[in-house]
Every structure is written in structure tokens, then in C-alpha cells.
Amino acid sequence: MEEKLLLPIKVYNAPHGQGPNPWKVIIVLAELGLPYEIAWIPYGEMKSEPYTLLNPNGRVPAMVDPNRGGAGGVTLWESGAIINYLIATYDREGRLRYGDDRLEEKWLLQSWLMFQMSGQGPMFGQKVWFTHLHIEPNLRTAIDRYGNEAKRIMGVVEATLRKQRQKLQAEQQAEETPVWLVGDKCTYADLAFVPWNTLLDTVFPRSDAGMTLDLAREFPEYNRWHRNMAARPAVRGVLAHREECIRTMTNTSFQVVERQADAAKLPEYEPSVGVGGN
Incomplete structure (x- = not known):
């Protein structure tokens, strides 16, 4: 799939955005030139459904990539796991990694x-x-x-x-x-x-x-x-x-x-x- 055809990768963040962990993922997305959108979820809603269906730990970030996997895409949580996924899936040119x-x-x-x-x-x-x-x-x-x-x-x-x-x-x-x-x-x-x-x-x-x-x-x-x-x-x-x-x-x-x-x-x-x- 060509990058120009990719749908935005959704990253869940909590307003007002000072919390650092979602931005780790967003920085990697930006460095790789991937389309993304931020889904804002208030802190008070993170410990209950529907958000805990995405991240059972009830924290940010969570990520949904609609370009891979089945009809619902690939859903991940924990910033390190998400970064590893993005690098393995999209960094074909080795911009941010070694081969x-x-x-x-x-x-x-x-x-x-x-x-x-x-x-x-x-x-x-x-x-x-x-x-x-x-x-x-x-x-x-x-x-x-x-x-x-x-x-x-x-x-x-x-x-x-x-x-x-x-x-x-x-x-x-x-x-x-x-x-x-x-x-x-x-x-x-x-x-x-x-x-x-x-x-x-x-x-x-x-x-x-x-x-x-x-x-x-x-x-x-x-x-x-x-x-x-x-x-x-x-x-x-x-x-x-x-x-x-x-x-x-x-x-x-x-x-x-x-x-x-x-x-x-x-x-x-x-x-x-x-x-x-x-």
C-alpha cells in the first residue's frame, strides 16, 4: 500500500496535552511522514468503556491504525509497543532504525x-x-x-x-x-x-x-x-x-x-x- 493512500492513524491523547507519552508516538508518526489524527479523551473518561475497550489500562496513548489488520484495523496501547509497531510496519527506508x-x-x-x-x-x-x-x-x-x-x-x-x-x-x-x-x-x-x-x-x-x-x-x-x-x-x-x-x-x-x-x-x-x- 502506498503511503499516499494511507488513512490517518488515530492516536488517543488527553487534553490539554501536557502528558508526554502520546507525543512520543506522534513524534515518530511525524518523522516518518505518516498521516495521523489526535482523538482527545478527557482524563475523567479514560477508566471506563468505551475507552478501556481500546486500552484496558485506561491511560493514554492508544492507537488505531485503519490501514492494517481486519475491518477494525490494528489497535495497540503502551507507547513503546506502538512505536515498535510503527517502525516495523512503516519505516521501510530505515529513517529511524538500523537494519x-x-x-x-x-x-x-x-x-x-x-x-x-x-x-x-x-x-x-x-x-x-x-x-x-x-x-x-x-x-x-x-x-x-x-x-x-x-x-x-x-x-x-x-x-x-x-x-x-x-x-x-x-x-x-x-x-x-x-x-x-x-x-x-x-x-x-x-x-x-x-x-x-x-x-x-x-x-x-x-x-x-x-x-x-x-x-x-x-x-x-x-x-x-x-x-x-x-x-x-x-x-x-x-x-x-x-x-x-x-x-x-x-x-x-x-x-x-x-x-x-x-x-x-x-x-x-x-x-x-x-x-x-x-
Whole structure:
């Protein structure tokens, strides 16, 4: 089937769109030049049917691809699984992956994707929860634990990017040449980190003197890596759309916070890191 004949792939997201995980999928779709549409489902409707028929976990994203499978298309949930599907199904030219001619690199991308799913997302998310949403304010043991874990995750990425930089220096490449997690190009594994990275000023708010982050000083390669990805045309377009959604849509996560006994209030919006000059 030719790409020009493809129907839009539907990605379920929750307004106002600050939640990072759906945007991981949308970035990959945009980078591959695939048609897509966002289906907005309020947070208050995610834990019941009909949405749980698509995603039994009751979270976003879910994806429906009408171009494959039977009459109902292919339905998937969990951002990592969706990304793997999109890459396997549509990245025929190897834009965001490596092939069997670079077998180790092909599979090493999976290690990094799983690391993003099991490390960056959960640790950043827990840091946001205990910093901003937890009913007991200033719970330092939890804030410090997840803050230190978030920085440890970033340190793993930083160390890898530094090794990649050293390889380029040995090859006498220019200092401004981008470095990537695996091999010599930006892949889906790199891009999976972008949406959570944009929230770093929320993860580490400047108002919390006990757990600060100076990204450019503490993790300089990580900072350059993120900003290089955020400057890619497809990524820049997606992140600009996300900013517009945040600016114009009602934040339905208030519905969830109001009914959770362990939640206090949502964090103040912080401009996305690496977007629009930030």
C-alpha cells in the first residue's frame, strides 16, 4: 500500500496535552511522514468503556491504525509497543532504525527504548507527583529519592553521549556534530526521550531549592542532544502543536486530582525545555 493512500492513524491523547507519552508516538508518526489524527479523551473518561475497550489500562496513548489488520484495523496501547509497531510496519527506508546489516545497533535501540519506558518515564513521573501533586507537601524523602533517580537516569544517557562524542573527536568531526545514543543518526530510541525532557523544568522546579537542576552545566551532552532533537523540523512542529494545545485547551486532569485522596493540586505550567527558545 502506498503511503499516499494511507488513512490517518488515530492516536488517543488527553487534553490539554501536557502528558508526554502520546507525543512520543506522534513524534515518530511525524518523522516518518505518516498521516495521523489526535482523538482527545478527557482524563475523567479514560477508566471506563468505551475507552478501556481500546486500552484496558485506561491511560493514554492508544492507537488505531485503519490501514492494517481486519475491518477494525490494528489497535495497540503502551507507547513503546506502538512505536515498535510503527517502525516495523512503516519505516521501510530505515529513517529511524538500523537494519540487519547493523544487527547489534538494530537491537541496541530496543535497550534504549526499554530504558526510556522503565527508567526515564517512571522516575520523572514520580518526581513530578511528589514535588507537585502529593497531598503531603514537601515530602523530602520521596522528592529526593526520585530526583536522584531522575538524575541517575540522565547520567546514564550523558555518559553514553560523551562516549559517542569521543568517537567523533577521534574521527576529527566538528564539535557541533550531533551525537546520538546508538550509531550515527537520530533514531526512534532517541526521540522517545523528547517529550519527558521538555518537562524538566516541571520535574525540577526552580522554586525547590533542595533539588535543583542546571541542565547545561550538569549534563551538557544531554542538553545538546535534547535541543538537537527539538530543532528537527518534524519534532519542532509536533512540540509547537503541543504548546498550542496546552495554551488553548481545558486541562481535564483537574477531574482526576479532585477525586484522588492522595492528590493536592496540579503544578503550575512551565514552558517546555528546548521549545521556542527556552
